[in-house]
Structures are given as C-alpha cells and as structure tokens.
Amino acid sequence: MGRLKKSIPRKRQKPCLSGEFGADGPTTAASCRSLGSVPLAVRGARSYISPLGEVPEWSNGAVSKTVVRFAYRGFESLPLRQLPQGLRTRAGDLRHGHDGLEHLVLDGTLASHEIGRAMTTQKAVVVRAPGGLDKIEMRDIPDPGQPGQGQIRVALHASSLNFHDLLVAKGGIPADDGRILMADAAGTVEAVGDGVTEFEVGDNVVSTFFPQWLDGRPFNKVGDFRGTPGDGIDGYATTHAVRSATDFTLAPRGWTHAEAATITTAGLTAWRALITDGGLKAGASVLVLGTGGVSIAALQIAKAMGASVIATSSSNEKLARLRELGADHVINYRESPEWGREVLTLTGGQGVDHVIEVGGPGTLAQSIKAVRVGGHIALIGILTGRQGEVPTMILMAKQARLQGLIVGNRREQQDYVVALEQTGIRPIIDRSFPLEELADAFRFQESGGHFGKIAIEW
Numbered sequence: 001m002g003r004l005k006k007s008i009p010r011k012r013q014k015p016c017l018s019g020e021f022g023a024d025g026p027t028t029a030a031s032c033r034s035l036g037s038v039p040l041a042v043r044g045a046r047s048y049i050s051p052l053g054e055v056p057e058w059s060n061g062a063v064s065k066t067v068v069r070f071a072y073r074g075f076e077s078l079p080l081r082q083l084p085q086g087l088r089t090r091a092g093d094l095r096h097g098h099d100g101l102e103h104l105v106l107d108g109t110l111a112s113h114e115i116g117r118a119m120t121t122q123k124a125v126v127v128r129a130p131g132g133l134d135k136i137e138m139r140d141i142p143d144p145g146q147p148g149q150g151q152i153r154v155a156l157h158a159s160s161l162n163f164h165d166l167l168v169a170k171g172g173i174p175a176d177d178g179r180i181l182m183a184d185a186a187g188t189v190e191a192v193g194d195g196v197t198e199f200e201v202g203d204n205v206v207s208t209f210f211p212q213w214l215d216g217r218p219f220n221k222v223g224d225f226r227g228t229p230g231d232g233i234d235g236y237a238t239t240h241a242v243r244s245a246t247d248f249t250l251a252p253r254g255w256t257h258a259e260a261a262t263i264t265t266a267g268l269t270a271w272r273a274l275i276t277d278g279g280l281k282a283g284a285s286v287l288v289l290g291t292g293g294v295s296i297a298a299l300q301i302a303k304a305m306g307a308s309v310i311a312t313s314s315s316n317e318k319l320a321r322l323r324e325l326g327a328d329h330v331i332n333y334r335e336s337p338e339w340g341r342e343v344l345t346l347t348g349g350q351g352v353d354h355v356i357e358v359g360g361p362g363t364l365a366q367s368i369k370a371v372r373v374g375g376h377i378a379l380i381g382i383l384t385g386r387q388g389e390v391p392t393m394i395l396m397a398k399q400a401r402l403q404g405l406i407v408g409n410r411r412e413q414q415d416y417v418v419a420l421e422q423t424g425i426r427p428i429i430d431r432s433f434p435l436e437e438l439a440d441a442f443r444f445q446e447s448g449g450h451f452g453k454i455a456i457e458w
Contacts, residue, residue, distance in 0.1 A: 124238035125438045126178045131171020136181070136439040144242035147193035153242045154205060156187040158257035160429075161445050161454040162265045162293065163381060168231050169442055175231060181438065182456070183209055183229050185236030186251055186260035196245045205248040206260040206417075207236060208410050209268065214246060215411040222406070237438060239458070249413050252420045258455040262427040263416065265407055266293030266453060271416040272408035273356055273378035274301050282306030284353040287343055287370055288327075289363060291318045293453040294380055296428050298356045299325055304423040310343055310352060318451055325428075340369030351375060351398075361388020371400045379404045428452030 120143035128135040147153045159182040167173045169181060185207040189199050199205065207229065210222045226232035251260035273294075274280040286302040287310045288295040295311070302309050303326040311327040313319050314334040322330050329346050333339045344351055351372030357364060358381030368391055371377055379402055395402060408416075419425075430450040433441040435458040445454055 122239045123435070124180045125182075125435060126180050126237075127169050127175065129175075129177035131169060131175070133169060133439045133442055136169060136442075138436055141180075141238065144240055147191050147196075147242050149194045150196060150244055151193040151242055152189050152196055152199055152205075152245045152248065153191040153240060154185075154187045154248065155190050155240055156185050156236055156238060157458060158186045158261040159236055159456045160184045160258070160261040160264075160266070160293070161441055161456070164225075164265065165230060166442055166445055169439075173225065173231060179230070180234035180237055181230050182235040182237040183207070183231065184261045184264035185229070185241070186257040190240070192245070198245055199248070199250075204251040204255070204257070204260065206251045206263050206413075207248055208413055209264050209407040210409065211244065211247040213409040215409055237435060237456070246410060249410060249417060252417050255426070258429055258432055258457050259427050261455060262293060262297075262429070262453045263413065263420075267297045267427065268408045268413050268416055269294050269380055269405070270297035270301055270356065271419070272405055272412055273380060274298055274305070274354060276408065276412055277378060277403050277405060278354050278376050280305050280307060280354065284308075285310070285347060286354045286356065287352045287367070288312070288356045289358050289367070291322065291451045292358060293427075294358055295356055296325070296452045299327060300425045304419075304425055310346060312339055321451055338366070340366035343370035347372070354378065356380065360386070364388070365391050368395050368398065368400065371398060373398050373400070375400045377402045429455050431455070432457050434458060
C-alpha cells in the first residue's frame with residue numbers, strides 16, 4: 001500500500017481536516033492542502049497528492065489529462081454513514097473545491113482499490129480516437145451523482161442511430177478520444193435538483209440535439225456540433241446522465257423509450273423542415289427521398305397534415321411499405337434515374353411544393369428539377385457526399401428556396417411532441433440492438449437495409 005507523496009513542499013501545505021480510516025486501513029498521518037486545490041489521485045496501487053494544476057485521472061491505473069476529481073462524485077451520492085468500512089470520515093471533511101465539486105479530504109494513506117470501492121460506476125460505450133467501428137468499446141465510467149441546481153438525473157434506456165452518429169463513430173467527424181457516443185436518448189427522471197419545476201421523478205423524457213438552443217432562430221453556437229451530445233460533448237450511450245433540465249423535454253405519453261428516442265434528431269428534423277421552415281398546409285405536395293428515419297417521419301407528418309406524398313426508394317419491397325404508410329405515389333430511382341422528371345409528370349408538370357432532400361450533391365439536381373416554381377427544398381442530409389455541383393440556373397429560374405437545416409430547437413421539439421400525441425403518429429423502428437452491440441447496429445445501418453429507425457435499448 002503506497003504512501004502519500006508530498007509533491008508540494010511541506011512549508012506550503014496546511015493540514016487536512018481530521019479524518020480516519022477503519023481497522024483495515026492505515027492510520028499514518030500526512031499534511032496536505034484542501035483537496036479543492038490539491039486533488040487526491042490514484043496511480044496503480046499508489047495514492048498521492050498531486051500539485052495544483054497537475055490533475056491525473058483514475059482510469060485502470062493510467063494517468064491522463066482527464067481530472068481525477070470525478071472519482072469523488074461517488075462520495076457525494078452516498079450518505080457518510082454508508083461509506084464503505086475502512087473509509088470513514090466526518091461531515092466536516094467534505095469541502096467544495098475550486099472546480100465547484102465536493103471533494104473528500106482525508107488524513108492518511110489510501111490504496112487505489114479502496115477508492116474503487118467507494119466510487120459508484122456505470123457502463124458507457126465510447127469510441128477511441130481516431131474513430132472506426134472497431135474502436136468502439138464499453139467501459140466503466142464514474143456515476144454522475146445527484147443533480148445540482150437546475151439539473152435532473154435521468155436513467156437512460158434507449159437511443160436511436162442517425163447518420164451523424166455514424167460519422168462520429170467512424171471518425172468522419174473527429175471527436176475526443178473516449179467520447180461517449182449517441183445524440184439521442186430517452187429515459188426516466190430519477191431525481192430533480194433545486195429550482196426544477198418542469199419535471200418530476202418518474203417522468204419519461206427525451207433529450208435535445210442542441211442543448212443550448214432553447215427557442216428562436218439559429219445562431220452562431222448551433223452552426224457546429226461543439227455542444228451536441230455524442231460529438232462535441234459526451235453523449236448518451238450510458239446508463240445515467242445528470243444534465244440541465246432544459247437538455248430534455250417530456251416524451252409523448254404512452255411511448256416506449258425506444259420510440260421516444262427517435263424524436264431528438266430524425267423526428268424533429270422532419271418537423272422543422274415541413275412545419276417550422278416549410279409552413280406545410282393541407283393539400284400541398286411533398287417529395288421524400290429514401291426510407292431512412294427523417295424521410296419516414298416526414299411522410300407521416302405530411303399525411304397527418306393532409307398533404308400528398310411522393311416517395312422514392314431503390315427497393316420495390318420498400319416502395320410497397322411506403323404505400324402502406326400512405327404514400328400517394330412511389331418511384332424506384334434505380335429504375336428511373338431521371339426521377340425528377342417523373343415527379344413533374346406525376347404533378348401535371350407543376351412539381352412538388354416541398355422536397356425533403358437527404359441525399360446531398362448526388363440527388364440535389366433531381367430535387368431542383370422536381371420542385372415547383374416558388375417551392376421549398378429542405379437540405380438535410382449529405383448521404384451522397386459533402387460537396388458537388390448545383391444547377392444554379394435552374395434553381396434561380398424556379399425561384400425556389402433551398403433551405404439548409406440541422407435538427408431544431410427545444411421549443412420546436414415540445415411542439416412536435418404535442419403534435420405526435422394529437423395525431424397518434426408512432427415511429428417506425430426496423431430493429432433494436434442492446435447497448436453492448438452498438439458497433440453491430442452501426443454496421444446494420446451502413447448496409448442500408450433498414451426501413452425507418454434503428455434503436456438501441458438497455
């Protein structure tokens with residue numbers, strides 16, 4: 001059992017508050033500064049005092065840039081009388097550090113396995129840099145503890161896959177090493193912090209894609225993914241989360257967690273494209289491309305609003321399913337590569353009012369051909385690539401609006417939830433995987449064989 005390393009000169013230290021170990025732990029006294037300034041860290045089987053600013057991580061005996069103080073979150077969620085035997089202290093030994101977290105100040109030496117016993121952990125699926133489906137792994141992470149002011153603790157039970165998640169997982173969008181994956185999440189509120197009035201314990205909730213975007217038009221901070229779970233910040237491929245209450249909305253009543261998890265990205269994208277940006281009205285015409293989550297949700301919304309829908313796919317079997325969902329006309333784009341012209345024929349030469357464009361450069365020219373003069377193209381996806389030629393002359397002549405968009409804000413999500421409850425729309429989930437098989441779920445997504453959404457449940 002290692003002793004405390006006094007890496008700071010003794011003359012600069014001041015004593016910790018008095019704590020004690022039980023009979024199975026050492027009682028050797030040591031001086032140290034408050035843990036708020038000098039975190040206790042673990043390296044292998046040793047415990048030591050780290051100087052201010054040098055903050056190692058407790059992670060399988062390794063030392064990295066991530067702060068060790070998260071190991072102490074486990075203590076915060078335990079009444080002191082419930083601390084493991086051999087690790088007893090007094091209430092006065094809990095102190096708030098400069099980082100805003102509570103730290104346990106102890107007097108003596110401590111083996112790393114005893115910290116492990118005191119810290120509650122949970123499972124999470126992460127991706128190691130530089131990305132790739134073979135770099136996805138499940139690991140233990142510290143439990144997030146109890147919610148603070150304005151926060152809620154959510155027991156997470158489901159997520160759903162999106163193209164954006166796949167890009168992060170494969171390294172197409174670079175993310176930090178060890179990033180917890182997945183933007184979508186649904187679960188049940190386990191605890192609420194002070195000041196939270198919107199949610200109660202037991203409420204079923206669903207996450208938001210841009211936690212910082214509560215209402216209004218897009219602004220600079222939603223022009224990238226730095227604040228998006230599973231990309232710029234840790235996502236929801238884990239069992240519990242403590243986040244701001246505004247990072248979630250209520251889920252539709254009576255929905256499963258897997259169904260609710262489809263709202264965050266795909267469902268809200270379709271809603272914003274047609275309702276917020278498109279101003280869809282009864283009797284309008286809508287073109288949806290393919291049978292992914294956004295396109296299926298858009299078909300359902302359009303039919304619920306009284307619009308007519310033309311849908312495309314390269315699979316005749318999927319085209320039959322699209323008809324079952326209410327599509328008025330279907331086109332096999334592999335058999336009809338000039339499907340934009342076929343859309344014009346189906347609409348009497350007029351074109352459609354709205355196009356849900358998920359393909360990007362490989363399909364945009366046909367979408368511009370298919371839209372009516374003065375129509376609206378919602379540019380949502382880049383499934384065929386990130387850049388390409390745009391027939392600007394035709395777009396200008398048609399005086400059509402080409403609107404780029406990425407998901408939507410929290411208020412729009414709340415409106416969408418109300419509409420889902422009123423219309424009775426339910427998402428189409430092709431297949432569900434357990435959390436530990438997330439990499440296999442991405443492989444299934446890559447195959448393109450799914451119809452609607454792919455869910456993860458745990």
